[in-house]
Every structure is written in structure tokens, then in C-alpha cells.
Amino acid sequence: DQQVKQNSPSLSVQEGRISILNCDYTNSMFDYFLWYKKYPAEGPTFLISISSIKDKNEDGRFTVFLNKSAKHLSLHIVPSQPGDSAVYFCAASEIDTDKLIFGTGTRLQVFP
């Protein structure tokens, strides 16, 4: 059973517009959430995170929103740039464990 789900395998957005990537989870014990970005032939790199005590975390063009009641989080990229084209993984964990559960990823393409 997939505990972390990214239901959109791909997303295409025009440069300058907002990209919204979504993630749903089922385990109510998750209390820390992360987004990773992955380019081809490279390992995933950390992008942004949020703990369950917050509902929003912002870092430059990237904002993550957490809706605990809906068990849903989203990543907003504004404005989107061609260099943002990559696969984005959502991940969740319980604090102080090394167990990160990843979603299946969403491939974002930003076109000019």
C-alpha cells in the first residue's frame, strides 16, 4: 500500500507561471515532509521541508503547504523556470527515524 502518493506523473507549465505539485499521504504518524528534486543521471537533492507543526514553509521561489486534516501537501514554484524541469519526489517520515517514504515522483517540464 502506497503511503505517499503523487497522483500526477507529469506536469507541463509555461515559464513564468506557477507550478503546483501535489502529494497525499495516508499515515497519520508522519510528522516531517520533504521535497526532493532529481535531474537525470544525478541523485535526488533536497529542496524544501516542513514539519507538522507548520502549515507553510517558504524558501525563495519554493513554498510548501501542508494540510494535515486532508493529509495533503503541495509544492508551489513561482515563477517557474526552465531549469526547474526535473522529477520531484515528495517524502514523509516520523521524526527521529531514518525511514523516509517516497512518492512515485512527478516529472515537471517548464517550457519557454
Added chain:
Amino acid sequence: EAQVTQNPRYLITVTGKKLTVTCSQNMNHEYMSWYRQDPGLGLRQIYYSMNVEVTDKGDVPEGYKVSRKEKRNFPLILESPSPNQTSLYFCASRARMDTQYFGPGTRLTVL
């Protein structure tokens, strides 16, 4: 430069021939993990280690072994590889309560 290194980056082998993928980190991290990435399945944890001589199974440990004799190294061992272990493998490390840093990946093909 802080990094996680893996070797080899690419490997083609045959069923049953034992192989080891090495992983090393230079950040003095306590936690290390191995993941495999497969189409439509995302990243799944194979094994993890919370410190030297402490290892535990992740979600998909069957067919794999690991060891953690030194803090910096965490090799992944396939004693008898099978075609269903053809995948992209990532090693990762982190300090306690910190984010994970991933290696560049090892693409393994088992014929």
C-alpha cells in the same frame, strides 16, 4: 567538498554472480541508507544504518545484504543477483535530525 560517492556508477552482470556496490560519505553522518528507484514505484528503502554495526531492513530488503563496519562506508551486497534486481540504486546519508544527501546513483543491469 561534502559528498556521497558510489561505485561503480554502471554495472552489467549475470544472474548469480555476487557483486558489491560501495558507498562512502565524508560528512561524518551517523545515518546511511540504500534505496532503489524503479519506474512507477519511486524510491524504496532497502536497508538503513543508524550507526556503526547497527543496520536494519527497509521496505524491500530481500536479496540484499549490507554492513557498517566504519562510519563512512556502507556497502550494498547482492550475493546472488537476479534480473528483478535490475534497478537504479542510491546511497544516502544524513546527520541526526537533518536532511538526506544522496549519491549519484548506480545503474545495475542483471542479465
